[in-house]
Amino acid sequence: MAAEHGGTAEKSGVAEDLDAAGKGGAVAARSAAEGLAAPARETVRGTGIALARTLETVTGLQLDPLANTGTDPLDNAVGTQVADFRAVSTAALTGPLARGASLGELPLVGPVANGVIDALPR
8 A cells, every 4th residue: 555655645746746837837928928028019119100100291291282383273162152051162172282281281181190190109
């Protein structure tokens, strides 16, 4: 019976070794995950910064290259009024472009584009 008792002691030692190895493996896996997370976070942050700078540049460019010239085809407006209804005109749409507005200055698109830029990491 002593051999059997020694056998159980040996099994319990193996079980302890496996348990310790499992804990060590978990620590190693957590350490490896943390080691990979930092470069991934920095990559995402760097991409966000590059995208924000690019969008800032693009939203600041003049959209109509012929704006403020005598040959600008968008420098016109068409309007109409029927009976007592309020007049309808294209000036609200073509006016900002004819004045040389950028994407960030357009009435509907500008606030959306600026909101996207502000949401990106700096």
